[in-house]
Amino acid sequence: MMESFRHDVIVVGGGGAGLRAAIAAVEADPKVTVALVSKVYPMRSHTVSAEGGAAAYVEGKGDSLEKHAYDTVKGSDFLAAQDSVDYFVEQAPLELTRLEHWGCPWSRNDDGTVATRPFGGMAVPRTWFAADKVGFHMLHSLFQHSLRFDRIVRYDEHFVTKLLVDDGAVKGVAALDIRSGAMRMFQGRAVILATGGAGKCFPFTTNGNIKTGDGMSLAYRAGVGLKDMEFVQYHPTGLPGTGILITEASRGEGGYVLNAEGERFLVTRDYGVGQKAELGPRDMISRAEILEIEAGRGIKGPYGEFVQLDLRHLGEAKIMAKLPFVRELSKIYAGVDPVHEPIPIRPVLHYMMGGVDTDVRGATPLPGLYAAGEVACVSMNGANRLGSNSLTECLVFGARAGREAVAYGRGASDGQEARLRAAAEEEGARIDALRGRKRGSEKIAALRSEMQTAMESGCGVYRKQESMQQAVSDLARIKSRYDDIALEDASKVFNTEILAALELGAMLDVAQAIAVSAAHRTESRGAHACRDFPQRNDRDFLYHSMVFHEESGPRLDKKSVTITRFQPEERKY
């Protein structure tokens, strides 16, 4: 019989959002136990790679909650839900302070207060940092702090494959224990998805191997809508070839972006970033780089054309104090020392603004299911997120989802164990049938790379109706071929081939949702820049796109935007 575990709350994912949710849940009620189920050990989660910083109001810098809210809403091209943004900016300083109390080594001013740095699209320097390894320090601080709580029970290297729904509410998950290859059932009154983003749908990304959109697909398959999926963020400073990120903090600390002629084109030409220059928002700078390259002012390299990030004028001392990781990464992965040479850069797929539809509480429309962090779309980022808002988002909405899940669980039932078990057994049988399934003629790696190519050509920095439609039809074809994949590894123990197969399945769901949403939005807004429809069109498109899973394919719908104090205006800097 399948092994099963019961906890009050099941948290899926051990990154910034999942750890924060787990801690909040056990703190909300001294009797609650939490299962923290994660496909990698928590400290391997991709939050670890975040470099630049986490935004929150600080006293005495000319900042206010209203300013942070306005910057966020404007950055979102007015597609953010303003109730979510208000809650976010208000909780942000408290959450970053908690992390300070829990040991996060924030960089300091001489007087011992927490230091902040400027970041793109932010009117004042409100980005807290720990040199340029902010995500690493936040994740490790959270993980280490979480070890204090015996009521957070970890199930490391467990891959969740299905949400268990009974009587219209989520009551648990089925997960594959990677080490043994056995399926297990986790029963809980509430489930929080904190599985992160889906950058691996694209070939060239800052995201690690594990960012495959699993949680988005889990919710989608359970009938929950995916919101605003067309809005994917390209970061302007990725290393050609690997896609490894050079943090925006390098511009926050004063770096320049140059074309082949050594010209600071964000200053000399009009790309809409105004006085902000290198500290303009990411969508605009990524577009400017593409236009520079198209105008013949890029530099040719083995991995395509690029522009450059110049830090030389900052000097070695500042680079070593504020950006040591940038130097290390540039040396190892681009073969340049930024103290002496400019760094080659180009736009790189970075972040999903869209995700599982939630309200400000982190609740999805499906009772018992919550989501937080990059997997979720609580709609604080709208059509373009500001750098350094999302680490804070993981904390603010992770904590909220943790508390809400506990409160919901008090009034909820455990669900019918026999029915849940039957569903989990059925899922186990599906996984068993897939493992080592030799019949089939398609290869995982080949299909994955076809999907990635379709996404890059259809849903790049600039998009065209024709290429988006092409991506939609390519993806439908790839998806039908996915049913015919062959697997060679029949062993149960630590079988990573079956994980790759399941991840590809999830990515295909997510990729399709992105492409279908993108193709339908015949306007340009935030990160969604259409060559055929270059203007924002509030009359017809000031709404959230929704995609629902149907057997016949994705179904589109819409949802209204919560607009309170900031009315849409032209987005100019």
Next chain:
Amino acid sequence: MAPETGEMRKRTFVVTRFDPDKDQVPKTQTYEVACRPDWKVLDALNHIKDEIDPTLSHRWSCRMAVCGSCGMNVNGEPKLTCKTQLADYGEVVEVEPLANFPIVRDLVIEMDGFMEKFKSVKPWVIVAKEKAAEEGPNRQSPEELSAFKQFSMCINCMLCYAACPVVAKEPHFLGPAAIALGHRYNMDSRDEGAAERNEVFRGEGTVFHCSYANECTEVCPKNVDPAAAINQAKLNAVVDWAASFVVKRNG
């Protein structure tokens, strides 16, 4: 990425294979791979997995030397494979799981023991009275920060355990990363838990077992310098113990 430029070089990878369902002992398997000049060891493993042999198991994720997943022994030395340049190696590259750990499968090692040691040093801020968030952040001067910052840079890749001669002989030795982590909190001006941790440090199989081989510091990909942490931790644990003795006697 587009493999159109650069001199490809053929290399032979000799990789440990082990499947507990089928094998009594680990064996090796050889793969020929045409490698790009800028590839890291991990790129070759991923190429093998995707193009040659999907049954090979290895852990990896961030491929930017910060998640700590992809530690392996390369030509006998513990390395973070995502930052280990193939250009520094010859024709034949031997890849084995990290030494001194039980093997789960192929290049995947078991981490349970490490995770227990990690937790045993109480790697969290211990204070007599917890502050509310509304009270605002603690003050900590840049000097106070730098007293522990280096020891907070550990990515838990466990290369130091694979290199440590004491871990090899005494699997229960707390080991470099765990001691450095405990020491990191002891050195943090915001923490009041040093006495508790020093007690752990003075326990069986802990700090005093270190033989000053310095291997941990040499293999550390993040310059954490665990050997220095162990030295300081030893001293502090003794001083702390002596002091408590004096206090008890006098008081």
